[in-house]
Amino acid sequence: MKWRVMVEVTGEEGAVTQHVISEGKRTGAGQAATLGLSLSEGKATLAGLQRVLVMAQADAHCRLRRRCGHCGASRPLKDHRSRRLVSLFGTVEVRAPRFKPCRCGVACRRSLTPVAEIMPDRCTPEYERILSGMGSALPYRRARALLAELLPLDAAPDVETVRRRTLQVGARLERAALVPPDEGSSAPATAITLAIDAGHVKSIKTYQVRSFEVMLARVGNDQGREVVFSSLPTEADRQVRQLHHVLRRLGATATTPVTILSDGAEGPRSLGAAASVGPIRNVLDWFHLSMRVQHVAQAVKGWATAVPDAAERTTMLDDAVTRLRWRLWHGQTERALTLIGDLLTDLDAALEAADDPPARKVAALLRALETYVVGQADLIIDYAAARHRGEAISTATTESTVQRLLHRRMGANQQMRWSPRGAHRMLKVRTAVMNGTLAADHAAAEPYARRPFRRAA
Template sequence: MADICPDRATLELLELSAKMGARFSYREASEVLATFLPGQKASRFTTLRHRTLAVGKRIETTERHQHWHETLDYQNRKQLELDMSDDPASEFVFNVDTAHIPLVRHEFGPTFEAVVGHCGSGARSSSPGPVFAFEGTRPKELKAVATPALKRQGYADRGTITVISDGEECLKRLSGMLPQPVMHILDWFYIAMKIQPLAQLAATAPEALASLGESIERIKWRLWNGQAGRALSLMKELRRDLREQEMVSIWERRTDKSLETLQTYIRRNTGSVVNYGTRYRSGARIATSPAEATVNRLVAKRFIKKQQMR
């Protein structure tokens, strides 16, 4: 035991404590090290913290270097594809999301952007796969992490590859970095979240626009069935009807603003709107809920908070 590197042993002890559900502080870890490694206790627990972070940084750099040198066959796979259109288990799905994580524990302090995701089977009933996360949205980093994750899931030039995200440009680039063909899907949860304010406004619509609620339901139905073009046409008609009103009220301005937000979002991601109803009935994934849950856990760990939102 005397030959074990103290900072490496600390890292392993902290990892073990996390798996067991315990929560070690650096001061407690220092005392545990003094028990197992007599005479090698750090004079201050801050020294132990710096050593632990330095070891973690070296391990992270080594793993990143290995990922950058792992290769995956990027040849066109159309001639290798099998007919498995109705089998969600044959689909490899990337659930990816971004998070702005505070550098320090202050509500309005500086933050850094991180990409969090899962790579696993396309079936909703199956495991979303192991999590991967890294700082920043650099394309080289995204490719270096995503391709080995796909390989570890058993990808061998066969099967469908799908990327599900909230439509951010940095995440949509992932589709072009993976073996082709790849399909990008806009997360249905984000579409529904932009429709919800319109449904609430429709409940208080004036008599002249009493049919707004039915129109919002028609927009939702068209998007659910992959008819992005028809949904955009209906949104355009609704916005025109709002502008033709003689008296423009605050309610009409809010409704027009919400319609504009949804219209812009769908227009920018028209090619990523699919038939969600068909995918849902077949048991396939339509949202990035696994990645969202992981992001919530990461932010909760950072804030050491119990509630979901802050």
């Protein structure tokens, strides 16, 4: 069996041309390996179709631009050159004629290269978007190998090309994030929850610090919409305004209450407060508070294992820690502090009688918990009642966001270090991929691309 794939192109004037894209034959019958197209044949077919379409579109644009827009005469031909366009379906080399200025001298007084107008960056925007998306999701070498395996590229892009394209798209997304949303683009929200936390990325050695901090937030409204926001404070361009625009796109108004969930640190909490447009309510994340109580419970269990003679005392202490967790869960801060004080009094008396390292560790953790509860007392709420009302009480989803955005691509488990600027731009692309808006954001950021040509008149 023989087969041939042909394409028919109809021009603006109605002229029809036919082109053979690919052809082949099958000799074996009844074999699964010969059914349909193989990967190499599919790549050749796509590459041939892309070549015919690009050349036809380039020729049509050149004919259109050759005619002077003022007098209607044809511009004189200066010379012919070639220009290459890299796309997802192969590299196409087309003829790029250059035209002299029209003799009327009104519309354009310099040479004109029409192909450069439609191929400003010598690659398609879709190629750039896919390259940046793959480069943000996978290590650059792995992304390069995957693209070469599946797409009909003549030559896989270099690792440096993948890196450079990814960071260029990230820089454009950073500028586009400063554009305010359109008025009335989203319905007003009744309530908004802003869960914000910080992560850390290993720094390059020349930056003279071990790691730097990254702000990550997960913003959701009462309509079920959620948006992930990431920013590196030292490199972000007006990060408060960017987060403010995220809130506006989710329907935040001057009367929309915003609940800010944080671990109590001043940096994330102040960022959320500065970006909010309506009344705010700061809430201490239950996850961080519960983990501090858990550290005390684990120290008590370690004490019981190390000193079997103190089993009765550690059992009573374990019950007291359970009551302490219950009081904090119900927002009873004063009663929780009273219980911590009573436990510390008993432990101090026991330590005066005999020095016990496990007991000293429990006392140190209790004092740290007491200091934390006193400092965050205004942010502790009745978590049980809030959970019953269906309100958010934890930044657990934000912790998972930190894992997905930072640790899977930029985390401590991988032997890689980042500059602040590179990490910030990479996060911009990864955040757009996670939100599912990379295609729309990339198109919106196109005006901020620095193209290597000046658009013709």
